[in-house]
Structures are given as structure tokens and as C-alpha cells.
Amino acid sequence: MVVKKILLVDDELDIRESVKMLLETMNYEVEITDDGNNAITMLKNGTFDLVLLDILMPKISGIKTLEKIRADSKIKNQKVVFLTVVSPTKNGEGIIEKLGPLDYIEKPIDNNSFKEKIEKILGSGE
């Protein structure tokens, strides 16, 4: 069985470490970065089954990052889930519809429902 690969983008070290540990208990392969632009480079150079994307980040926001992903023909169909303390709907109307993240998960997360959501996304439509 091929191991599914997830790219985790969050500027907080402890959140990155913790979510990575959690995803690894689910047997996913996880790569991490703290910056949206860096994430885009990684996406262009590799294949990821899913991107978990924070919204509030210092250099480039998760919203801007996803806009860039959707505008790039090579990676525009990338599966993305927001992982955020702020509901993306509070960043303006229609973000979800326009940018098409598969879901958004609010931090602090509940491990069980987080696992369920990720498994549902990565287990379906393959």
C-alpha cells in the first residue's frame, strides 16, 4: 500500500510538531513548513495527497497561499484543508466557495473528529 503524503503548513512550531505526531499515529507521511511560499515550491516539486494550511501566518496568509495555488496551472487542483483558529468565513464572504478548500478545521482540534475528517478526505475519491 502506498503511504499517503500530507504537507502541513503552520507558523507555530509546537502546532506543527503536534499535528505531525498525530498524523503519524495515523500512518501518514508528513512534511512540514512554516511559510506559504515555501509550501508552493514544495508542491511544485513533489506530490502531496493533502495540504493542511494555517490561515494566520506572518509572511503570507493561508488565504493568499491558496489563491496562488489555484492560480498555478501545475498545482491548482491540489486538495487543501484549512487548519485555523479563525473561521475562514470571517475573512470575507465566499472564501470557501471561491477557493474551494475541502474543509476547514478549527484549532484547538479534537483529535478524534480531526482523524475522522482527514480519513474521510484521503480515503475517498481515489
Next chain:
Amino acid sequence: MKLQKSYLELQELEKLKSKFLTITSHELKTPLTPSKIQTQMLLNGDLGELNEKQKKSFEIILRNINRLDELIGDILEISQLEAEGFKLKIEKVQLKNVIGLVVKNMLPVAEDKKLVLSYEFSQTPLIEIDKKRIMEVVTNLIDNAIKFTTRGKIVVRTQIKGKEILASVSDTGPGIAPEHLGKLFIPFSQLEETFTREHGGSGLGLAICKGIVEQHGGKIWIESALGKGATFYFTLPMSQKSKKLKDVKKKVVISKEIKKLK
């Protein structure tokens, strides 16, 4: 003139306070996130088996992380409410179904305390409300009633009164002394009262309920006496069409306090 100046200053101060609360709440959620993930992993045995004492210890930690999380959530909600008011998502729904669903969800909580929870209604009108928000209000009122009632029953009722719906949640709890009634809907009031602190919660629930109901153009109040139980009432207009958009955005919680100064 002087009064007008202090009115404006107070308005500025309120805005600043809300902004401050919103930002700090977000900042508080960040360190809570890894703490919660790690504690849940420990409890789940993801990082190795725990003995009973360790398990109990992490359960206490997790419970308090969750409490902090809820408290921050409430602070965020109330500060947003004060800053700009909720944006309601109005839809036409069958009132009976909305309230019925909340009652159904809360049944296990009531049964845990061996309390009877029931819903009485005579008509089944269609009503224009933000379903999620009104469910939040009713959940909160029932939850409060359960929290403060040790035996007896909790009855939810809805009826049509003219162009409005009158809803109520009655309990057979200890009731509330007259001197405390006025403070109930003021944010954080519970924190000042040692007599209710043991019941947990942030003391923001009722302030949030008040905000949501007033945003719909309704009113919320309580009738109670010591030893006589308590009944929370709220009204909701059946239709939102008659309301002007301006009304919807007004600052609901602090507006009355500020108006007094004018």
C-alpha cells in the same frame, strides 16, 4: 457638551475593548492547540500505555484545557457581538422542528440528572430566524436549567402572540433571588458571584443569548423567586422582513448602557 464627549469616549473604549478581546482570544487559542493535541494523544495511548493515576491526571488536564477553550470561545463571541453584532443567516423554518431538535439533543443530559425534559407547543408556525443561533439560545437556556435543577422537570414551551413567538424554558430549581435577577444578562456577571461560580461556565452564556435574541428583534427576560424555580422567556418576530438592515447591525449588548449617558 461634556456629557457628549464622555459618550464618544466610552464608545471608543468599547471598540478598543472588543478589538483587544478578539486579538487576545486568538492568541490564547494558539498555545491551547498543541496542549490539547498532546494531552489527547497521551490519553488515547498513542504515546504508550498509561497507568490509572496518569490517566486520571491527563483527564483533569484535558478537562481544563477544554474549559479554557470554551471560555475563550465565549469571550470571542461576546466581543464580536459587542463590536459589530452577529450577521444573522435568516431562513424560514418550522419552529417546532428547531426547538424539538434541541430538546432531543439535550434529553441525555437531563436524564443523567434524572430530570424530566419536555416540549409543549400548540401551534406549529413557520418563522424566519437564524436557525443555528436560536438553537444556541435554547440549548444554553436548557443547559442552565439542568445545571441549577436537582429534581423535578424542565419544560420548554412555544406559542404565538400576535406577530411574535413567545418561547419559555421553566425549571423547578432553587430560583433566583431578586437582587441577582438584574445582573444575569450582563457579561461576566457570574464571575463576581461566588454563589454561582461552583456551577462552572463563563457567565457569558446569557449575555450571548440576549445578544442573539435582540439581534432578531426580540426580547429576553427571566421571572423567578427563591424556592419557586425560574422561567426564562424570549420573543422572536415571526418575520424579519419588516426590520431595517440598520437595526440588525446595531450594537445590542452595550447600547442601552450607553444610551443612558446621552
